Amino acid sequence: MTKITIRCSNCGGENVMRDAWATWDDIAQAWVLGNVFDAAFCDDCETDATIVERPINDVPEAPRCS
Template identity: 65%
Template sequence: MAPGNQMSTEGISADPAPAPAKTASRLTMRCSYCDSENVMRDAWATWSVEDQSWCLGNVFDAAFCEDCENDTKIVEGVIGSQEGQADG
C-alpha cells in the first residue's frame, strides 16, 4: 500500500462473528411415498489432499428410497413431531 493510503479499520471488530445458535430440534428425512427413513440423495464429492479424505461438494435434488425402490421427494420432519415438510 502506498504511503498515505492507509485503510481505515473503524467499525471493524477483531472478534469473529458469533457462531449461529444450534437448534435444539433433531431432524428426520423420510420418503414421501412410504414414510421410510432409508432415503438417499444424489451428490458429488471431491478429494482433499490436505484432509486425505473425500469431502462432500454438493447435494442435488434427486432422491431415492431403498425400501420402496422409487424416486421420491424427501419429507423433512422434526423428531418427535407428527408434521413434515416436503423437500425439493
Template identity: 55%
Template sequence: MTREAWAEWDIPAQTWVLSAVFDFAFCHQCCRQTVLVVRETDAP
C-alpha cells in the first residue's frame, strides 16, 4: 500500500519532513485505489 503525501526539505535538519498526508491510498497487490481503516490495538 502507498499513500499520497507531501514532504518538504528541512534545511537545518538536512532531512525530509512529512508536511501533509492525503486520503488517497493505493493497493499494489490489486492495483486499485483503496480505503485505509484505522484500528485500535492493545499493542504498546
C-alpha cells in the first residue's frame, strides 16, 4: 500500500482540515468521530480548499543495533 499525504490544492500546504461531527461515548469517556464531510479549509492560505492526495516517498529505516 502506498502511503499518502493530504495537501491543499491552492498552496500545497499541509495544514488542511475537514468538517466533521463527533458523539460522546459514555463507556470510552471520549468523543468518537462519527463522520467526516467534504468541506475543507487550509490554515496555511486561510481559505476554503480542495484537498489533494500525494504519495509519500518511502524513507529507508535506520539500521537497528543488535
